[in-house]
Amino acid sequence: MKKLWILLLCLLMLILAGCGTDTNDKVSYALEAEPASLDPAMTTGLAxxxxxxxxxxxLTRLDKDNQPQPALADRWDLSADGKTYIFHLRPGITWSDGTPITAHDFVYSWMRVIDPSVASPNAYMMFIIDGAEAYNKKKGTADDVGIKALDDQTLQIRLKNPTAYFLNLTAFHCYYPVPEACVRANPDTWAANAGGFVGCGPFTLETWVHSSEIVVKKNPAYWDVDHVRSDYLDFPISESQSTRLTLVESGQANMMVEPPPAEQQRLESMGLYQVAPYLGTYYYVFNTQKAPFDDVRVRKAFALAMEREGLVKHIVRGRKEAAYAWVPPGMKNPATGQDFRKEGGNLQEENVKKAKELLKEAGYDEAHQPDVTILFNTNEMHKAVAEAVQAMWQENLGVHAELTNQEAKVYLASRTQGNYQVARASWVADYADPMTFLDVFADEENDAQYHNKAYADLVGKAKEEKDPGRRMEYMHQAEQILFDDCVLIPIYYTTQPFVVQPYVKGYHWSPLGLIDLKEAYIEK
Structure with a gap:
């Protein structure tokens, strides 16, 4: 009987051990937020x-050197004037349901992004295509847009001007094709649930338990399926940094981003803490149309009262760098070989005395202080930064700022609709060029509700300019206007701290903030 009990006990321990380590058999990335949607045309977040x-x-996919490589297109031709691309699709490529992918799918998908009735927040990403901006702004017709299927296998794209980074853009999510039949049948829900989902990537959607977990399964119809190393990827979801870290350390996940800063030293000693390069800026954005920040003097006062170095060193950590301009380091001026940020220098300073003077000039004093609320999305780090900024403004300006946090979907809607005064935000490069930052505030419908014709004109000139040196100069001038108008307060240039178990192999972090898990696997 004793031997039987020992045998049963061992069997039970094996069962429990199997339950506890099951996720170690597949790559499991703890997602930092519930996706608002999986529709590539309609989302802007990294999750x-x-x-x-x-x-x-x-049409392309970025490789480990962040260069665009043939993907759904296996080759392309470029006209002598640099304005017309002819993409040739791979023979035999299909959607995950086996339906052929054609050039017409790209025409439908890209035209959908710029269709004004769709109101895609990514439409501006396609404005380099001839006629796209005019159509989106109802100043031109769909027939005038330079997107055309020459036949089922051949896509012709006509650009407004030669664009060196266009192939990089074709790897960006709003340039993905989407299944027309699914979108038309269920326009609001086709990308909101696993049932009936159709894609064209290395994996397909298996399950989606909202606010809990997403599981994707290897797509046998994918053209490069032989290089997909994992049968499944698991994405448990939590907005809590601490919870995501617990998932990784307990074996219920094996990767996560942005661990709590206080855990950095401990995780480094365990060999779990890594930092990837990241072209991004964490900032506070003003609603320039809503009091008190409709007055540039007030905006400048609050910006001057910021203290970045201590905030980054003691709260943010993660080897971040305090930011005093919009465009981060890491992008070179091809005409000079110099870093764009180093050339432009700092564009914002810290000066409490001047801040107080500006606030007084705007009509505020100790007896009459502006009502201010800081908006941020639910996250321990965003909360910690907001509390630090709240303390700075109280100490330096005598202004008490209220704090309001919202779940990610609501927060994004509030920013888009201008339902805030000052809000936390971050922007990560969509491609490795300063234009990806400057374009943000040139759009008529930007979060800051900012409209300056001189700024927009300079951004427009930079887009049209063929001479690389002059193009960069236009962008430097535009960035200066952005700070003359004090549209934002840059806080730090981002890095991508992450925690990963040493047995996870084959993944790649892009400096654009994306992790590519196509070839990721668990080393046995």
Whole structure:
């Protein structure tokens, strides 16, 4: 009887051990937010983009050197004037349901992004295509847009001007094709649930338990399926940094981003803490149309009262760098070989005395202080930064700022609709060029509700300019206007701290903030 009990006990321990380590058999990335949608045309967040990168693919896909490589297109031709691309699709490529992918799918998908009735927040990403901006702004017709299927296998794209980074854009999520039949049948829900989901990437959507977990499965119809190393990827979801870290350390996940800063030293000693390069800026954005920040003097006062170095060193950590301009380091001026940020220098300063003077000049004093609320999305780090900024403004300006946090979907809607005064935000490069930052505030419908014709004109000139040196100069001038008008407060240039178990192999972090798990696997 004793031997039987020992045998049963051992069997029970094996069962429990199997339950506890099951996730170690597959790559499991703890997602930092519930995706608002998996529709590539309609999302802007990294949580969405990281899942979409496994479910979809563009004409190109970025390699480990962040260079665009043939993907759904196996080759392309470029006209002598640099304005017309002819993409040749791979023979035999299909959607995950086996339906052929054609050039007409790209025409439908890209035209959908710029269709004004769709109101895609990514439409501006396609404005380099001839006629796209005019159509989106109802100043031109769909027939005038330079997107055309020459036949089922051949896509012709006509650009407004030669664009060196266009092939990089074709790897970006809003350039992914989407299944027209699914979108038309269920326009609001086709990308919101696993049932009936159709994609074209290395994986397809298996299950989606909202606010809990997403599981994707290897797509046998994918053209490059032989290089997909994992049968499944698991994306448990939590907005809590601490919870995501617990998932990794307990074996219920094996990767996560942005661990709590206080855990950095401990995780480094365990060999779990890594930092990837990241072209991005964490900032506070003003609603320039809503009091008190409709007065540039007030905006400048609050910006001057910021203290970045201590905030980054003691709260943010993660080897971040305090930011005093919009465009981050890491992008070179091809005309000079110099870093764009180093050339432009700092564009914002810290000066409490001047801040107080400006606030007084705007009509505020100790007896009459502005009512201010800081908006941020639910996250321990965003909360910690907001509390630090709240303390700075109280100490330096005598202004008490209220704090309001919202779940990610609500927060994004509030920013888009201008339902805030000052809000936390971050922007990560969509491609490795300063234009990806400057374009943000040139759009008529930007979060800051900012409209300056001189700024927009300079951005427009930079887009049209062929001479690389002059093009960069236009962008430097535009960035200066952005700070003359004090549209934002840059806080730090981002890095990508992450925690990963040493047995996870084959993944790649892009400096654009995306993780590519196509070839990721668990080393046995």
């Amino acid at each position: 969405e983009a990281n899942v979409q990168a496994e479910l979809f693919e563009g």
